[in-house]
Amino acid sequence: MSTRACSNWPAASYASAACEPHSETISKPVIQQLIDHFSEYRLSNEDFEFPDLLGYAYEYLIGEFADEGGKKGGQFYTPRSVIRMMNQLVKPQSGMSVYGPCCGSAGMLILAKEYVQDHGGDESHLSVYGQEDNGSAWAMARMNLLMHGVADGVIHHGDTLTDPQHVQGGQLQRFDRILTNPPFAQNYRRTGMKFAERMGYGWTPESGKKADLMFIQHVLAVLEADGIAASVMPHGVLFRGGEEQKIRRQIVEEGRLEAVISIGPNVFYGTGIPACILVLRGRDGAPEGRRDGVLFINADREVTAGRTQNLLEAQHAEKIVSAYEGWREIAGFARVVKFAELRVVPQMIFGSPRVWGRPLCGPPVYPVRARLCMRAMPSMA
Numbered sequence: 270m271s272t273r274a275c276s277n278w279p280a281a282s283y284a285s286a287a288c289e290p291h292s293e294t295i296s297k298p299v300i301q302q303l304i305d306h307f308s309e310y311r312l313s314n315e316d317f318e319f320p321d322l323l324g325y326a327y328e329y330l331i332g333e334f335a336d337e338g339g340k341k342g343g344q345f346y347t348p349r350s351v352i353r354m355m356n357q358l359v360k361p362q363s364g365m366s367v368y369g370p371c372c373g374s375a376g377m378l379i380l381a382k383e384y385v386q387d388h389g390g391d392e393s394h395l396s397v398y399g400q401e402d403n404g405s406a407w408a409m410a411r412m413n414l415l416m417h418g419v420a421d422g423v424i425h426h427g428d429t430l431t432d433p434q435h436v437q438g439g440q441l442q443r444f445d446r447i448l449t450n451p452p453f454a455q456n457y458r459r460t461g462m463k464f465a466e467r468m469g470y471g472w473t474p475e476s477g478k479k480a481d482l483m484f485i486q487h488v489l490a491v492l493e494a495d496g497i498a499a500s501v502m503p504h505g506v507l508f509r510g511g512e513e514q515k516i517r518r519q520i521v522e523e524g525r526l527e528a529v530i531s532i533g534p535n536v537f538y539g540t541g542i543p544a545c546i547l548v549l550r551g552r553d554g555a556p557e558g559r560r561d562g563v564l565f566i567n568a569d570r571e572v573t574a575g576r577t578q579n580l581l582e583a584q585h586a587e588k589i590v591s592a593y594e595g596w597r598e599i600a601g602f603a604r605v606v607k608f609a610e611l612r613v614v615p616q617m618i619f620g621s622p623r624v625w626g627r628p629l630c631g632p633p634v635y636p637v638r639a640r641l642c643m644r645a646m647p648s649m650a
Contacts, residue, residue, distance in 0.1 A: 369397075375397075431463065446498065449484070453544075468486050484500070489520070497548065526563055529545055529546075536579050558596070566592050567603070
């Protein structure tokens with residue numbers, strides 16, 4: 270625990286021993302003193318200025334630890350502004366189930382409940398499920414739910430690709446909404462994988478850190494027929510060739526990919542490269558009027574520069590969500606690309622002027638965008 274984090278504790282005088290620069294553990298006497306200190310106060314919701322204050326305090330601490338953890342912070346923390354936008358894209362409702370296959374500290378599940386409440390629904394009737402392979406993150410997720418008063422959330426510990434644990438009657442459980450930020454550039458093992466039929470579109474190389482589309486196939490396999498999912502992904506899933514291109518082609522041709530939203534660099538913990546959000550659909554596909562192509566939104570400039578991380582703020586999210594809901598071309602920002610064009614686009618989709626509907630890529634804000642705009646890549650499909 271760092272000195273900066275410790276200085277924010279109400280019982281900092283008791284915890285000073287834990288704030289020594291080289292201290293990694295808190296002694297039992299100090300823990301007892303902390304418990305005794307907080308036991309002097311009533312900590313129920315009716316005693317606070319606003320409900321769920323303990324939950325917000327815990328979320329604040331998680332954010333502080335992620336900020337200090339740098340790359341390690343990405344293992345359990347997704348910026349809350351990004352999660353709120355993802356919830357605006359998939360719109361969970363009371364009575365639905367929401368699942369996080371790589372749930373980290375469960376922020377996506379908690380903010381799904383917040384979304385339902387903010388839109389007049391009963392968040393207690395939103396069922397939340399998750400799985401997390403990292404033991405520390407799994408423990409944080411369970412505590413986070415409890416601190417927010419969510420006693421019925423089901424969070425399992427384990428590798429989602431190798432051993433998905435949300436099973437009913439011997440079959441994988443299916444969910445109405447899925448929100449996820451899987452770890453980028455991971456390897457995986459096909460040997461011993463349970464429910465291998467999830468990977469019906471194909472298998473990426475086990476080595477080479479190309480498990481991204483395996484996570485996407487898991488999401489598609491456990492999504493209800495009329496369900497919607499939003500997943501953070503690295504840009505590589507959009508243009509890499511070989512087996513990944515074959516998988517991508519099938520996903521597009523079956524109407525499972527509704528939208529691709531490019532997010533600017535240095536927004537996510539653990540990586541400074543630009544990422545994207547894929548909006549995915551269940552077997553029923555997108556609704557009428559949205560089945561003739563894939564919507565591409567180029568939001569790489571929709572960030573505010575921060576000290577250590579760039580920020581996707583409310584006005585940026587509003588512009589992105591409005592473009593997604595409008596399903597129409599916005600010059601230099603959004604375009605619906607027909608399936609026929611996706612099959613013949615000769616460049617990586619984000620770099621192709623044809624896809625973005627402008628004659629040139631224009632002066633890039635970030636150097637990586639300049640490279641993407643100039644490189645020839647295999648087509649999306």
